Amino acid sequence: MTPLMTTLHYVFQSDGTLLWxxxxxxxxxxxxxxxxxxxxxxxxxxxxxxxxxxxxxxxWRDKDGRENGMYN
Structure with missing residues (x-):
């Protein structure tokens, strides 16, 4: 068996702790x-x-500046 198959076999044949x-x-x-x-x-x-x-x-600063005539 391949290492992956061995690992899967071990996981599913164990008592469930490893799976958890x-x-x-x-x-x-x-x-x-x-x-x-x-x-x-x-x-x-x-x-x-x-x-x-x-x-x-x-x-707000720009609007206040125009209303107060700062940008003439």
Whole structure:
């Protein structure tokens, strides 16, 4: 048998502990990837919020400057 077949045979003929370890490791890897994706999404949302606030402040300053005659 090939090493992969030997490993699969051992996993499925064991008492189930090894199978649970493999399943839980897969779940841990999936959860870690999900956390990385969520952190990146939150990071980009914070950056967009910051850019929006910065743009709004610049707009208000420009609008106030025109109303007060600063840009004549």
């Amino acid at each position: 370890i493999i399943i839980l490791m897969g779940a841990a890897i999936f959860a870690f990837a999900a956390v990385i994706i969520c952190v990146r999404a939150v990071k980009y949302m914070i950056i967009e919020l910051y850019e929006g606030i910065k743009f709004t402040i610049e707009y």
